[in-house]
Amino acid sequence: MKYKNIKIIIAFDIGLKNIGIAIGNTLIKKSRPLLTIKNCNIKKTFKKIKLIIKTWKPNYFIIGIPYIKSNIYKYCINFSKKLFLHFKLKIKKINENYSSIIIKKKKKKDSKSASLILQQYFYNI
Structure with a gap:
């Protein structure tokens, strides 16, 4: 049986040094950290x-967009515009204030923050 309405989603926690990436889908509505890449x-x-x-x-x-107006806010907005122009995939923005602070462990912190952002999105759909 194929599920036509299942959507695969990639989430990003954008930082100046690293970008955390997570993956999930709309069937089970669970996210998982994928990897962190150098920015x-x-x-x-x-x-x-x-x-x-x-x-x-x-x-x-x-x-994930920090809705506290700052340099990182502007950077994330610009990055998301470039991402859309380059890959032509729809982008949804989620308030990610304090997601990196909530994740206590340093190991895989950025990809775990991206996973938290995606999970927050799933709670709202």
Whole structure:
């Protein structure tokens, strides 16, 4: 049996140094950390993201945006615009204030924060 309405979603926790990435789907509405990539320059970063998209074939992206106006807020907004222009996938933005603070452990902190952002999205759909 195929489920036509199941959507694969990739979530991003964008930071100036690292980008946490998580994956989930709308059938079970559970997220899981996928990996963390270095955010060195947009060309290298998008090359890595392209490989993830090729592997997982997501229907859309969730981007964590800190709604406290700051430099990182502007950076996340600009990054999400570039992501859309480059990959042409729909982007949904989620308030991610304090997601990195909630995750206590340093190991895989960025991908766990992305997973938390995606799980927050699932709670609201």
